[in-house]
Amino acid sequence: MPTGFILKRRQTRKGYGWIEVYGSTCVIQWRPAIMPQPRMMLVVTGDDFGYCPRRNQGIVDCFQAGGISNVSLLVNTTAAKDAADLAKRHNIPVGLHANLSEGIPVCQSVQQASTLINHHGFFHGKMGFRQALERGQLSMKQVELELSAQVRQFRELTGHLPHHMDGHQHIHVLPEVREVFAQVLSDFSIPYTRVPVEPGLHSCPWLPVHLQRFCTQVEKDALDSIPVFTRYGIRWPDVYLGLTTMGQNMSVPNLQRALSHALAADHSGTTSSSASGSNQSVVTAELMVHPGYPSHPEEGGCGEGPDDFSQSADRQHELNVLREPSLLALYSQERVQLCAFKDL
Missing domain, CATH: 2.20.25 (N-terminal domain of TfIIb)
Structure with missing residues (x-):
């Protein structure tokens, strides 16, 4: 031869x-x-980990099916320890879902008597917190104490500090709170957060008026937070997705639409300059999702029992969509690579 x-x-x-x-x-x-180089590095974050046993199991099932790549843990919940143990067992990347609006505070001094709780000893709620903030009734020192206590509780549960920290019901981008939030991230050297500014938000006819109004306000607050987070050296992905695809609004076509908007958007004004490193040709993104199985009444929550959203079929609907083979095939087709915040 x-x-x-x-x-x-x-x-x-x-x-x-x-x-x-x-x-x-x-x-x-x-x-x-x-x-081929990915077009997008996508963190798919399952929020509200720890809310109840059925939420925890749904999130684990979704992670194992490749539907999510990251979770955000509530530490003042009835099933937080179970969630932290599951994250360790299944090697699930986990960050902190800071909570100032639902349930009982973690910080002892804030539990006793503070501006952050009502006469029943619970946080003021999603809208109640915002109303009290607008009226100037909340102590930012107590906000700092509670956020710091939740970071320490997270470390106690997981054995490490969170690599990212966001806010339950987007409280972290609210006026005044954003400054305290950024300071706490800086104090604990937590590098990443969430900036909920979603391309395509204003062209979603399926969103009801009240939800469109709420999401628009979240976006405004998030945009106003960018100079604060930048000043503290905090990072976030180039683009955020999830406001338009929650609950029954989640579908493969709607997720495809959201990804298309994300890939086509100009991120120069809304992104952390160091989020993508030196590889600017790859878009970094976070998709916020809420998979799980419907909560049983009186089981779970943050001390007051599960809310209506958690007991509805919406959670399982999201779980089912996120595991659909057609969605996983779409990621491959669009060169979208799922990752965790620690991979950015």
Whole structure:
């Protein structure tokens, strides 16, 4: 046989190999496949981990099916320890879902008597917190104490500090709170947060008026938070998704639409300058989701029992959509690579 004669070639997904013959010697050669660069690094974050046992199980099932890549843990919930144990067992990347609006505070001094709780000893609620803030009734020192206590509680439960920290019901981008929130992240060297500014938000006819109004206000607060987070050196992905795809609004076509908006958007005014590192051709993004199985009445929550959203079929609907083979195929087709915040 002539020198360098290729005797056999085999192609695989990981590359291709061949056997070259040199006289009486056979040499096996291998060349790995050149994988196409992803267009997007997408953190799919399952919020409200720890809310109840059925939420925890749904999130674990979703992670194992490849539907989410990251979770955000509530630490003042009845099933927080169970959630932290599950994260360790299944190697689920976990951050902190800071909570100032639902349930009982973690900080002892804030539990006793503070501006953050009502006469029943619970936080003021999603809208009640906002109303008290607008009236100037909340102590930012107590906000700082509670946020710091939740970070320490997270460390006690998981054995490490959170790599990212966001706000339950988007409280972290509210006026005054955003400054305290940024200071706490800086104090604990937590590098990433969430900036809920979603491309395509204002062209969603399926959103009811009240939800469109709430999401628009969240977006305004988030935009106003960018200079504060920037000043503290906090990072966030180039783009955020999830306001338009919650609950029954989640579908593969709606997620495809959201991804298209994200890939087409100009991120220069809303992104952390260091979020994508030096590789600016790859868009970094976070998709906020809420998978799970419906909560049983009186089981779970943050001390007051589960809310209506948690007891509804919306959670399982999101879980089912996120596990759909057509969605996972869409990620592959669009060169979207799922990752955790620690991978950005």
